[in-house]
């Protein structure tokens with residue numbers, strides 16, 4: 001039987017649809033989670049080290065959805081999934097997956113390595129995997145006793161506040177509000193990014209961590225750019241000087257007459 005034109009049209013339609021789906025995914029590749037057999041997990045369309053496509057683990061929507069559940073459960077409401085959380089904030093990974101799958105049946109495919117991949121590739125280092133257990137390393141609104149690193153703390157850390165609150169913070173110090181700990185940022189820019197969630201023009205405060213630690217205050221490294229502390233007295237807080245913008249070198253290498261008009 002000859003191939004009819006309608007059959008051809010159908011094949012054409014399927015091909016276009018496949019292409020469309022493919023290009024659609026390309027727009028979101030940044031968050032797609034894959035695994036290279038040689039270089040581990042990555043959130044791109046190809047392995048950043050060897051360029052291989054590797055093994056597909058989950059798409060953007062799945063990554064975002066599971067990520068939201070992880071953050072909520074591990075930081076705020078482990079009881080929602082009837083999970084036992086130990087004093088350091090850890091829950092059993094297999095129990096977590098089981099609980100998740102009981103509520104969300106479409107996640108039947110989820111296995112421990114999917115969660116470990118999310119943790120290992122998290123751009124902010126928000127989670128920790130240790131011997132079959134997982135936890136959030138900061139952002140908690142529940143009481144946890146985090147045994148996080150206390151060495152190698154930078155001499156200065158930063159905290160974003162608002163125009164309205166800056167004077168009271170400089171007067172009374174930093175105490176936790178909606179979270180259990182005060183969250184400090186590694187750089188002026190990190191603090192600015194964090195502060196912009198609350199106000200378009202955050203005021204950045206600088207913490208003298210050397211003096212604070214010398215007075216007995218424990219500061220812990222909780223994420224790639226996040227440090228946590230119980231509280232910081234006012235004596236260690238000042239308004240941060242705005243960082244210098246480094247453009248001098250660039251203008252120096254320009255020939256004399258090629259500067260801006």
Ligand SMILES: [Zn+2]
Pocket residue numbers: 036037038039040047048049050051052
């Ligand atoms: Zn690779």
